[in-house]
Amino acid sequence: MIAYHQARRTIRPCHRICLLLWPLLALLCCPAIALAGVIVEAGVELRSLDATSLRNIYILRQTRWPDGQPIVVFVLPDNHPVHERFAKDTLGIYPYRLRQIWDRLSYSGMAGAPIEVRNETEMRTRVRSTPGAIGYTSKDMAHEGIKTLKLD
Amino acid sequence: MKASRRSSWTRPGRVGLLVASLITAPVEADGDSAPRVHVQGFAAQALIGTSHNNFFGDSQDEASSEFTEAGLHATWQVRDRLLAAGQLLYRRAGESDSDGLRLDYAHLDWRFHQSDSHQIGARLGKVKIPYGLYNETRDVPFTRPGILLPQSVYFDNSRSLVLAAPGVFLYGGGVHDRGASEWSIGAIRPDFDSASVEYNFLGNDLPGKLDGRHAFGARFRWESPGDTTLALTYADAQADYAPGALDPFGAGTVDFRNLMLSVQQRFDTLTLTAEYGRPKIRLAGFGPALPDRVSQAETFYAQGEWRFAPDWELLLRHDVFYRSRKDRNGHAFAAATGLPAHGNYAHDTTLGLRWDATPSVMLRGEYHRVNGTAWVPGPDNPDFFARARDWDMWLLQAAWRF
Numbered sequence: 001m002i003a004y005h006q007a008r009r010t011i012r013p014c015h016r017i018c019l020l021l022w023p024l025l026a027l028l029c030c031p032a033i034a035l036a037g038v039i040v041e042a043g044v045e046l047r048s049l050d051a052t053s054l055r056n057i058y059i060l061r062q063t064r065w066p067d068g069q070p071i072v073v074f075v076l077p078d079n080h081p082v083h084e085r086f087a088k089d090t091l092g093i094y095p096y097r098l099r100q101i102w103d104r105l106s107y108s109g110m111a112g113a114p115i116e117v118r119n120e121t122e123m124r125t126r127v128r129s130t131p132g133a134i135g136y137t138s139k140d141m142a143h144e145g146i147k148t149l150k151l152d
Numbered sequence: 153m154k155a156s157r158r159s160s161w162t163r164p165g166r167v168g169l170l171v172a173s174l175i176t177a178p179v180e181a182d183g184d185s186a187p188r189v190h191v192q193g194f195a196a197q198a199l200i201g202t203s204h205n206n207f208f209g210d211s212q213d214e215a216s217s218e219f220t221e222a223g224l225h226a227t228w229q230v231r232d233r234l235l236a237a238g239q240l241l242y243r244r245a246g247e248s249d250s251d252g253l254r255l256d257y258a259h260l261d262w263r264f265h266q267s268d269s270h271q272i273g274a275r276l277g278k279v280k281i282p283y284g285l286y287n288e289t290r291d292v293p294f295t296r297p298g299i300l301l302p303q304s305v306y307f308d309n310s311r312s313l314v315l316a317a318p319g320v321f322l323y324g325g326g327v328h329d330r331g332a333s334e335w336s337i338g339a340i341r342p343d344f345d346s347a348s349v350e351y352n353f354l355g356n357d358l359p360g361k362l363d364g365r366h367a368f369g370a371r372f373r374w375e376s377p378g379d380t381t382l383a384l385t386y387a388d389a390q391a392d393y394a395p396g397a398l399d400p401f402g403a404g405t406v407d408f409r410n411l412m413l414s415v416q417q418r419f420d421t422l423t424l425t426a427e428y429g430r431p432k433i434r435l436a437g438f439g440p441a442l443p444d445r446v447s448q449a450e451t452f453y454a455q456g457e458w459r460f461a462p463d464w465e466l467l468l469r470h471d472v473f474y475r476s477r478k479d480r481n482g483h484a485f486a487a488a489t490g491l492p493a494h495g496n497y498a499h500d501t502t503l504g505l506r507w508d509a510t511p512s513v514m515l516r517g518e519y520h521r522v523n524g525t526a527w528v529p530g531p532d533n534p535d536f537f538a539r540a541r542d543w544d545m546w547l548l549q550a551a552w553r554f
Contacts, residue, residue: 056269061327064268070232078511084462094421096459096508103295108280108288109237109259110323112190112227 038090038149039124041133044069048150055091057134059101060111065132073114074126074135082120082138090136090151188229195222196293196551204540205525206532208246211545219547220244221291223256233273235261241291247531248309248348256291257316270326275338279321282336282371283314283385284427285414290315293551297425297457297467298504299518300547303527304451304473305412305427310352312343313389313408317367331376342367344391344406351530353406353433354442359396362406366390379418385429386411393438404438412451421459428452430477450474467504467518473497473526494541498524512553520545 038054040046045067056062063071076083078095087095106113117123120137127135128145198219202211209218222242230236238258243249259277266272280288284305289295300308319340326333342364343349347357354362367389375381391406412429429451436444455469474480475496482496504518525539533539 056327056332059332061325061332062268063271064266066268068268094459094462096462096465097418099511100295103292104289106190106192106227107225107239107292107295109227109235109239109257109261109275110288112229112235113192115187115190 037139038134038136038151039127039143039146040149041127041130042145042147043131044134044147046149048152050152054151055093058091058098058114059093060105060114063111069132072130072133074123074130074133075114075116076120076123077116077118080119082136085138086136189226191224191226192554193222193224194292194294194551194553196220196549198299198547198549200545200547202543202545204543205528206246207529207545208248208532216246218244218246221293223291233263233266235263237261243291245308246529248529269328270324272322272324275321275323278316278318279338279340280316281314281340281369281387282321283369283387284412285381285383285416285425287314293549294514294553297455298469298502299516299549300520302427302453302455302469302471303498303500304453304471305429307352307527309527309529310349312346313349314387315343317342317364321369331374333375334373335371337370338368340367340369341365342389342391347531348529353408353435354393354401354438357531358401359399360401361394361396362391363394364389364391381414381416383414384412385414400439400441402437402439404442405436407434408432423457424455425457426452426454447475448477450477450480463508465506467502467506469502471498471500471502473524475526491536492525492539492541494524495536495539496524496526498522498526514551516549516551518547
């Protein structure tokens, strides 16, 4: 929790600068704030993940962690700004295309669809309490029971 | 709506809990771990108007509202390697489909080999039939490229043949340096028993009954690391005809075979798709009223979907169906049967617009300019001579999901 508050304090001034010097700093400052962090449940034995694996996990092609534990995929609603950014910038797939992929696999019974949560708070809570869980948030912050993965 | 989609997941949610308690011994209740039951569903209603010929109801004289779809889908992780999945479907499509509520499919999926990048398993039960790019989810409006699928390849007028059937499929898949591949191969007992299928293969709704004997199906699908999807489908189905009282036809057999190639290429927000197949139909033993014959049809379409805004999509498609590859204009067919030649072909140009108003509500509009009547639904248009060669069709659809 301490780490969480510290993180908030460090981000707030950045917001203000952004507002004041918007035209100049928009490109430099805001993407840094909005960068999505990939989080996993603390029991997942990984420190980093490459872009291909992350993509394979989110298109439901990779369903197990290297140690054999099933992966439980969490997502925010299709129109959530953090989801849109994560899909486009981190995965490189449009949100509508992700939904197509999930629908094709889940409605044909080939895979379970990802679990949709309402907001980032719920995302953290569910990822923390679900063995093998993966999710994402808008901020790279330390949080008890959750690991942030480094993206290679 | 978002809340309900979410609640269907959480621990396992009210609907999920209900389904779970109905179909299972106590589900392991281990607090916040991954939910074992997932329920999702949809409902859609369409309005259809045509200048000539009826499509899914009396669309010629007024707007037909007889195209309704609703589904309740559940997956249940029974054990680590055992997944159960099924769908209850309500469908009404004019005179062609008035069965209402039915079990669309229900299978047990045993994944006996599983690594972090590869899977091999088997599906058993009333299984979905792999056929082209869209068949397995053809009744979920959100997954279709338009309100209607291209009728040449996905022929709604004998859809029961390719939907789902009792049987078993072996499957496998994996990710590797060259993308992702997926294969399935299996045997089923196909469903030929419907008036629409009889119309399509035998020309009319007959007093006897077509009994699916067996069918074999296989599909290989490959997705490149870039944005290409390729698929090859093979299907071979056989049926026996049991003549009814005062039946002009003898106890014959129908054999349906198809090899189909599917290609999809995505360029940013533009998706181009084409599928091509040459279904072969062999009729034998029906007696003098229906001489033995082999005919090869030709089916293909090319389609572009453009997501020009995050929630808007434009569709343009050209779809072609020849009932006989050697008689594309139907002249030989007309000379032999006295029926209109346009019953042997159909060219359909479609323009469509999709709006995803919210993540759970979709509205669609579609216009078809059609030349030919080869896939006009038989039960909606029983009089061959009342069918018109050139016709227009428009459709509107509202769909909701949870």
